[in-house]
Amino acid sequence: MKILHTADWHLGKMLEGYSRINEQREFINEFIEIVKRKNPDLIIIAGDIFDTYNPPSEAEYLFNYAIKNISEEGKRAVIIIAGNHDSPERLESIKPLANEFGVLIFGTPKSKTEYTYYKGFSVINSEESYIEILKDNEKAAIIALPYPSEKRLNEIFEKKINDKDFQKTYSERIGELFNNLSKKYFKKDTINILVSHFFVNGGSSTESERNIELGGIYTINPEHLPKNADYIALGHLHNQQKVSKHKNAFFSGSPIQYSKSESNHIKGVLFVEIQKNKKVNIEKIMLKNYKPIEIWKTNSIDEAINLCKKNSEKNVWAYLEIKTKNPLTGEEIKELKKYKKDLLEIKPIFTDILKEKTEQEFEKTYTDLELFKMYYKSINNIEPKNELVQTFLELINKVGE
Amino acid sequence: MKILHTADWHLGKMLEGYSRINEQREFINEFIEIVKRKNPDLIIIAGDIFDTYNPPSEAEYLFNYAIKNISEEGKRAVIIIAGNHDSPERLESIKPLANEFGVLIFGTPKSKTEYTYYKGFSVINSEESYIEILKDNEKAAIIALPYPSEKRLNEIFEKKINDKDFQKTYSERIGELFNNLSKKYFKKDTINILVSHFFVNGGSSTESERNIELGGIYTINPEHLPKNADYIALGHLHNQQKVSKHKNAFFSGSPIQYSKSESNHIKGVLFVEIQKNKKVNIEKIMLKNYKPIEIWKTNSIDEAINLCKKNSEKNVWAYLEIKTKNPLTGEEIKELKKYKKDLLEIKPIFTDILKEKTEQEFEKTYTDLELFKMYYKSINNIEPKNELVQTFLELINKVGE
Structure with a gap:
């Protein structure tokens, strides 16, 4: 069969x-x-x-x-x-x-x-x-x-x-x-x-x-x-x-x-x-990849604009990451979108704050618990309660079993 | 064909x-x-x-x-x-x-x-x-x-x-x-x-x-x-x-x-x-009338309760109108619904306000304009503006053509 x-x-x-x-x-x-x-x-x-x-x-x-x-x-x-x-x-x-x-x-x-x-x-x-x-x-x-x-x-x-x-x-x-x-x-x-x-x-x-x-x-x-x-x-x-x-x-x-x-x-x-x-x-x-999803990582706004210009006809969905010291202006965002239609996200990576750590380094530096606490605080604006921290640790331990 | x-x-x-x-x-x-x-x-x-x-x-x-x-x-x-x-x-x-x-x-x-x-x-x-x-x-x-x-x-x-x-x-x-x-x-x-x-x-x-x-x-x-x-x-x-x-x-x-x-x-x-x-x-x-809609008009709460009791097994949707001097109590409403399941609406008709006029008499007594004004006031709590009254009269005349 x-x-x-x-x-x-x-x-x-x-x-x-x-x-x-x-x-x-x-x-x-x-x-x-x-x-x-x-x-x-x-x-x-x-x-x-x-x-x-x-x-x-x-x-x-x-x-x-x-x-x-x-x-x-x-x-x-x-x-x-x-x-x-x-x-x-x-x-x-x-x-x-x-x-x-x-x-x-x-x-x-x-x-x-x-x-x-x-x-x-x-x-x-x-x-x-x-x-x-x-x-x-x-x-x-x-x-x-x-x-x-x-x-x-x-x-x-x-x-x-x-x-x-x-x-x-x-x-x-x-x-x-x-x-x-x-x-x-x-x-x-x-x-x-x-x-x-x-x-x-x-x-x-x-x-x-x-x-x-x-x-x-x-x-x-x-x-x-x-x-x-x-x-x-x-x-x-x-x-x-x-x-x-x-x-x-x-x-x-x-x-x-x-x-x-x-x-x-x-x-x-x-x-x-x-x-x-x-x-x-x-x-x-x-199967054919009808319209691939791509992540474009760039080191400056100029590089990002050039990349969008170069790929404006390419049939892809693009997530754009731009390393920058300053927030993007409305004009810059407009220009990026003008060149590349299917830009799903424009994400500035502020180099000053991250001190140019790579994502991998970032993950290495913190424990699971620290990452959880940072994540929780970024969403809720307060530290997680002790009870929740305990539950998190229990779950983490269970996953490790 | x-x-x-x-x-x-x-x-x-x-x-x-x-x-x-x-x-x-x-x-x-x-x-x-x-x-x-x-x-x-x-x-x-x-x-x-x-x-x-x-x-x-x-x-x-x-x-x-x-x-x-x-x-x-x-x-x-x-x-x-x-x-x-x-x-x-x-x-x-x-x-x-x-x-x-x-x-x-x-x-x-x-x-x-x-x-x-x-x-x-x-x-x-x-x-x-x-x-x-x-x-x-x-x-x-x-x-x-x-x-x-x-x-x-x-x-x-x-x-x-x-x-x-x-x-x-x-x-x-x-x-x-x-x-x-x-x-x-x-x-x-x-x-x-x-x-x-x-x-x-x-x-x-x-x-x-x-x-x-x-x-x-x-x-x-x-x-x-x-x-x-x-x-x-x-x-x-x-x-x-x-x-x-x-x-x-x-x-x-x-x-x-x-x-x-x-x-x-x-x-x-x-x-x-x-x-x-x-x-x-x-x-x-x-076509068969699978479940008729009926309007039940009663002269008192007791009559309404009796009617619901008598028709509790009848497969109909019922709108119930009850002539009464006082608002219905929660107990009375509960009892009505206990006897008749598919009671769509229980509507008290306050006899003191209507002075026990029948609907037909009611319609005879007032002109279209008076009825419109009363209706408007009952909904909006204010008299309709002159402009609206004019529009109403124009529409009424058009319908009459």
């Missing part, structure tokens, strides 16, 4: 107030081309389709256009789960239409789909968070668990909750759920796939994943992922990566650089070939 | 903060039954599908469920235009999926659709605000003009605007547009249909149509409707009615009583049979 795995489209997402819809449209069209070229049996979109609960209508249009074109009217299965950014109800509102195209949407852990025969495949089994499909004599058992918030997790466990369960960690409870589901549905003659959306211990995160965890409570321990899955298709982390300590668990990453901290990422989707009892083959398909 | 005409669904609309989604679901299911029973060739939904630009997702689900079931996958054409309540962009965001079902959506006057062959009909021609369909050897030329705001009307006319055009009234400009479109597209061998959404002079309106006109500037004169249309399917007014002075122009009305002032309306949809050069046959199909 040939599977195309993507996630974290974040349709409608902005960058410093600038729309990314044109890049998103370019991605969708490139993705449609990849689908036609690779002809997968199954497409997985592992959450965060949209960036907000209430996406702009042009983002919704783009999504509908995408699923219409990649499903090719039921030629293949398209399995979509909600991420932490998606409204499960809004994502599922197109179910009456999408279902007809073989596009199967799981908004909450209680979502299920119906048995149907499509042009290219059949849904032969379906329960909450689970679906089994048949395509050209191959069967795939898919556990599809949309982003499980604490509230929704409680709903699943509501029938048998007791004091002992309450004391379990989030990760343990998710692990138990996976264990139950995989025992029940993963079989010897099926290709066994898990699709979900969360943070995994040890994953490399970036600025643009919304913080869904407080002190790591929503982080899943890789040990709690089902061991008998042939492939685990994850969403949430924007950096394409393999989950350590697990053979075939992957984050596909986002298709677009969504923040400054992603400016070095090479974005792509994953093409996975699975034959029962053979080695799983995973190919990374690189 | 058999046509089913409906409008003003206002999915997502509330009543005094109460959700109407259950009634709306009942309507959709009854409407699907009507479609299966009458088997129309064409369904027209003449605007105000949703109540707001950003409808709740359960309303969007209901709409998608409706169009999936009434189109029967392209068995018949479903033509939908945006009303003043709809976001044209949001309505059109499902076009990539809806088009496949033969559901053709016109969000703005510049919207067009594509030539396609469907299971039961074909789109054989299409331009901005126009479509021609072929079904069983019958051709229908349909001018579909979504709610034309002043801004969108200017966009249409932008190429040839001159001082003379600017001086024309809104109605004259819409009339000119209809004239051009109908001359171009209405033919002798086609069934000629106009679909639009606006207020027509002389129409009977209610509280729940949002005021889209200031001093009547967005009101269309019936003289400006195209004379060579076999049928004119309109949306906007919630009361089902024929447009005076025009043979076959109808408002289908809303399917649900959406305000207190609609509590006497019998709601329905229109079933229209048209054969070229024969009399048009129009049948009103009544």
Whole structure:
């Protein structure tokens, strides 16, 4: 079975107030081309389709256009789960239409789909968070668990909750759920796939994943992922990566650089070939970088102006840093923006204050606690209370464990 | 050709903060039954599908469920235009999926659709605000003009605007547009249909149509409707009615009583049979009143409590009026609500102030001007200025013309 795995489209997402819809449209069209070229049996979109609960209508249009074109009217299965950014109800509102195209949407852990025969495949089994499909004599058992918030997790466990369960960690409870589901549905003659959306211990995160965890409570321990899955298709982390300590668990990453901290990422989707009892083959398909994010560091205002002039036609988003002794004048800012349209930020680095320390030196000089105190004071204008300092130290120690 | 005409669904609309989604679901299911029973060739939904630009997702689900079931996958054409309540962009965001079902959506006057062959009909021609369909050897030329705001009307006319055009009234400009479109597209061998959404002079309106006109500037004169249309399917007014002075122009009305002032309306949809050069046959199909709005007038608090007790199981929305000398106590209000759940408003009518005049007597005693002054004072706590009184009198005289 040939599977195309993507996630974290974040349709409608902005960058410093600038729309990314044109890049998103370019991605969708490139993705449609990849689908036609690779002809997968199954497409997985592992959450965060949209960036907000209430996406702009042009983002919704783009999504509908995408699923219409990649499903090719039921030629293949398209399995979509909600991420932490998606409204499960809004994502599922197109179910009456999408279902007809073989596009199967799981908004909450209680979502299920119906048995149907499509042009290219059949849904032969379906329960909450689970679906089994048949395509050209191959069967795939898919556990599809949309982003499980604490509230929704409680709903699943509501029938048998007791004091002992309450004391379990989030990760343990998710692990138990996976264990139950995989025992029940993963079989010897099926290709066994898990699709979900969360943070995994040890994953490399970036600025643009919304913080869904407080002190790591929503982080899943890789040990709690089902061991008998042939492939685990994850969403949430924007950096394409393999989950350590697990053979075939992957984050596909986002298709677009969504923040400054992603400016070095090479974005792509994953093409996975699975034959029962053979080695799983995973190919990374690189995507074009439609409009890269660049950080321009300059040593003077004149250098900055020259750089903007030189790159005025270059199709990039630019963050501009300028080392300077004096604040920038309105005239200077106007000139910079005149030469370079997509200037996201102009940041003066005052050399007198920093005494020309490099960022690295800066980090080396202070302890974590000092940095935390400085940060807290810069935001709140007062020193953090002793209680908070204690909590911070405990968390720091826990992370170090 | 058999046509089913409906409008003003206002999915997502509330009543005094109460959700109407259950009634709306009942309507959709009854409407699907009507479609299966009458088997129309064409369904027209003449605007105000949703109540707001950003409808709740359960309303969007209901709409998608409706169009999936009434189109029967392209068995018949479903033509939908945006009303003043709809976001044209949001309505059109499902076009990539809806088009496949033969559901053709016109969000703005510049919207067009594509030539396609469907299971039961074909789109054989299409331009901005126009479509021609072929079904069983019958051709229908349909001018579909979504709610034309002043801004969108200017966009249409932008190429040839001159001082003379600017001086024309809104109605004259819409009339000119209809004239051009109908001359171009209405033919002798086609069934000629106009679909639009606006207020027509002389129409009977209610509280729940949002005021889209200031001093009547967005009101269309019936003289400006195209004379060579076999049928004119309109949306906007919630009361089902024929447009005076025009043979076959109808408002289908809303399917649900959406305000207190609609509590006497019998709601329905229109079933229209048209054969070229024969009399048009129009049948009103009544809808169930899923949950009527009632106004309960009582002479004392005891009577009100008894009435609530007696009707506690009755599935209605109730506005309760109580004649009383004293304000209601918290205890009394609590008791009323305990007996009757869906009490939308509890309104004490203070008999001492009104001197127990009946409403009819009240209206008889005062002139329009006196009533206006009293109303103004009750709202603003001061007498209206002379200027405003003059404007009021001018408007009153105009209405009388």
